[in-house]
Amino acid sequence: MQTTQSDAGIEVTYERHGDGPPLILLHGGMAPTEYWQPVVPHLDGYAAIVPQRPGFGTCLDDRAETSADEVLAREVEYVRTLVDALEEEPILFGHSYGALTAIETATKAAVAAVVAYEPAILPDDYRADADLADRMQTLIDAGKRREAVKRYVEQVLHPDGIDDLDAWLAEWPVWPACTDLAEEVVRMNRAVERYRLPSSLAVAAPVLVLTGTDGPGFLRESARATHDALPHSRLVEFDGVSHSGPAEAPDVIAAEIDSFLRTR
Template sequence: MQQPSATDDPEIVYERHGDGQPVVLLHGGMAPREYWTPVLPHLDRYRAVVPQRPGFGTCRDDLAETSSDEVLPGEVDYVHALLDSLPDDANPVLFGHSFGALTAIEAATDLDVAAVVAYEPAVLPADYREDADLARRMADLVDAGQRREAVKRYVEQVLHPDGVDDLDAWLADWPVWPECVDLAEEVVRMNRAVERYELPERLDVDAPVLVLTGTDGPDFLRESARSVHGALPRSRFVELHGVSHSGPSEAPERVVAAVDAFLRE
C-alpha cells in the first residue's frame, strides 16, 4: 500500500510501499520516481521507499544556480536527510540506478546502511571521460529552444548507443516520453557532474555492495561497473544477459531476484 512521506521537510518527498526492511530506491537521470513502478510488485518482502530526487518534482528554486561540482554532493545530502527521516532502527538498503547508483555509493561512504545495490553506476571510464561532451551538446540544443532534441541526444548515447531503427517510434512507446523533456536542464547538470567525476582507486564503503550490469547496455557503462566493483572492498558483481541500461524497469523480476539473493546472504 502506498503511504505519503513521513517528513515535514518540503524538500524530502517520498512514497512508502509495503512492510519489512526498507529499500530506498534512487532513480537515474531520465525519469522521475515512477521509473520504479515495474519493480515495486517484486519487492513485496521489503518496505520500498521511493523518493523524488531534487529537481525532479521537488521544490528546489536554487537548482538553476547549482554548479556541476555541487550536483552530486547535493544528491548525497538529500539521501542523508531522507535516511534521517526514517526510524532509527530502519537498517536501510540503498538501491540506485545509473546516477542514482553513483549517489547511493557516494552516500554510503559516510552512512550506516545495511547494503548497497548499484545498477550500472553513472561513472565514465577515464579515456571515455576525456572526450565526453554530451552535456555541452545538450545545453546547446536547450539554449536553441530544441529541448526535445536535447533529450533525444541523451537517449541515443546512453540508452541506445548502438542505434535504433526508428527512434521516434521508440520514444512514442516510452512511458516517460514526452514528460521527461521537462527535465532537460536537470539532465544537463547531471551529465556535467558525471563527466567531471573521477572514480577513486578505493571507495570507502563499509557496507556490502551488489554491482549489477546488463550485457545489452553501453559498453562504457559495463566497463565502469566492473571498475566500481574493483574499487569497493566488499562487492559482488552480477551481469544479466540480454538486459540493457534500463534493467530494473526492463527486467524487474530478474533484477530483484539478484538483489534478493544478495540480501538474504
C-alpha cells in the same frame, strides 16, 4: 506521499510501499519515480521507499540555483536526510545516476547494504571525450530543447543506435514533458563527466554491483571498475539485459537482490 525534513531544512518527498527492512530506490537519468513500478511488486518482504530526486518533479524550485559541481553533493545530502529519518539502517538500491548517488551516500552515511545497477560513472578514456553536456547546452541555447533531450536518449539509452527514435519516444511515458528538465539533465551530465572514480571507495556496507550484457559497453566497464574499488562487493552480469534492467527484468533482478541480502 510522505515527507521528512532535516535540521538544515532539506525536505524529502517519498512514497512507501509494503513492510519489512527499508529499501530506498533511487532512480536515474530522466526516469520518474514511476520507473520503479514494475520493480516494487517483486520486493516482497521489504519496505520499498521511493523518493523524488531533487530537481525532478516535486523539487523543481532549486534546480536553477544548483551548479553542476553541486548536483551530486546535493543529492547525497537529500538521500542522507531520508536515511537519518528511518528507524533502522536502510538498503540503498540505485539505477544509473541513482546508483552513483547510492554509492556516494554510503561513503558518508550508515546503511545496511547497497545495490548499484550500472552506476553512471565514465571510464577515464571515455570521459576524456565525453561532451554530451556541451552538445545538449548548445541545442538548448538554440531553442531546440527536444533535440537536446533526444541527444541524451541516443547516447545514454541507445548508444548502439536505434532504428526509429521518434517511434520509441512516442512510447516513452515521460515524453515530451521531460523536456522541461533539460537544464537539470545537462547539470547532471556535467557532474558525471567530471566525476572520477577513486581507486578505493570507503563504503563499509556490502555492495551488489549489477550490469547487463545488452547495456552500453562503457557502463559495463565502469560496473567492473566500481566493483574493484569497493572493499566488500559482488558483481553480477545478467545475460540479455540492457541498461534499463530493473524495469526490464524486475523478477530476475529482484531475486538476485534478495539472495544477496539474505547471504551478506
